[in-house]
Amino acid sequence: DAGITQSPRHKVTETGTPVTLRCHQTENHRYMYWYRQDPGHGLRLIHYSYGVKDTDKGEVSDGYSVSRSKTEDFLLTLESATSSQTSVYFCAISESRLRSSYEQYFGPGTRLTVT
Amino acid sequence: TQLLEQSPQFLSIQEGENLTVYCNSSSVFSSLQWYRQEPGEGPVLLVTVVTGGEVKKLKRLTFQFGDARKDSSLHITAAQPGDTGLYLCAGARGSARQLTFGSGTQLTVLP
Numbered sequence: 001d002a003g004i005t006q007s008p009r010h011k012v013t014e015t016g017t018p019v020t021l022r023c024h025q026t027e028n029h030r031y032m033y034w035y036r037q038d039p040g041h042g043l044r045l046i047h048y049s050y051g052v053k054d055t056d057k058g059e060v061s062d063g064y065s066v067s068r069s070k071t072e073d074f075l076l077t078l079e080s081a082t083s084s085q086t087s088v089y090f091c092a093i094s095e096s097r098l099r100s101s102y103e104q105y106f107g108p109g110t111r112l113t114v115t
Numbered sequence: 116t117q118l119l120e121q122s123p124q125f126l127s128i129q130e131g132e133n134l135t136v137y138c139n140s141s142s143v144f145s146s147l148q149w150y151r152q153e154p155g156e157g158p159v160l161l162v163t164v165v166t167g168g169e170v171k172k173l174k175r176l177t178f179q180f181g182d183a184r185k186d187s188s189l190h191i192t193a194a195q196p197g198d199t200g201l202y203l204c205a206g207a208r209g210s211a212r213q214l215t216f217g218s219g220t221q222l223t224v225l226p
Contacts, residue, residue: 004157031212042121042203042218043158050212058213090157094212102146102207102214106157 003027004107006091012113019078021110023091025071031094032074033058033104034066036087043090049074081114088112118142119206121217128194129225136189136220138204145207147180147187148214152201194224 003026013019023032033048035058045058047066055066063085065077078085088111092104120139128134138147146165150158162171164180164187171178175198177190191198201221205214 033213035216040218043205043216045213048213092157102212103148103160103163104205104214105160108157109155
């Protein structure tokens with residue numbers, strides 16, 4: 001199993017509060033991703049990173065920001081949480097040196113509830 | 116608009132039966148992957164197919180990539196309760212490092 005951890009695993013927060021989710025990897029993979037998973041929508045990409053301090057937006061980036069100051073850590077911040085951001089959030093990593101470099105390995109997820 | 120359409124969305128079968136799950140798109144993908152996800156866990160990669168017409172087998176699971184690289188199928192022979200889970204296909208396009216995921220097929224295999 002790829003060494004990916006997410007923290008916290010569960011969080012309940014109130015509307016309007018800031019929330020930060022952390023993804024930590026021990027694989028030294030270059031690429032890291034944040035997804036949200038909602039019923040009927042599969043996995044949707046929020047933001048991704050292709051190196052330290054290099055990030056880009058995915059298809060559902062509004063209301064989210066990310067930071068990557070070290071190879072091993074990728075942080076997802078909800079600046080002001082809303083009920084529509086209640087979801088399960090997954091972090092994934094990918095290795096760029098292999099031909100099949102699109103393969104992604106996922107963390108265990110964080111269940112976030114915004115009340 | 117879902118770029119990758121999976122069907123069926125839900126499937127409940129008896130142990131021992133065969134089944135096929137489909138992943139279709141109007142877009143061409145450079146590679147396509149299948150993942151399985153169990154409740155409370157992240158998706159786990161099953162296979163990657165890259166070449167049009169490619170067939171890969173993983174024990175009782177057979178994966179096929181369409182000749183035009185726009186669609187894929189997953190066939191399970193003699194399904195077992197341990198096959199129960201959410202099956203997700205994901206396509207990569209061009210040089211982008213992003214994957215587009217289908218909405219998934221929830222499979223339940225009853226003993």
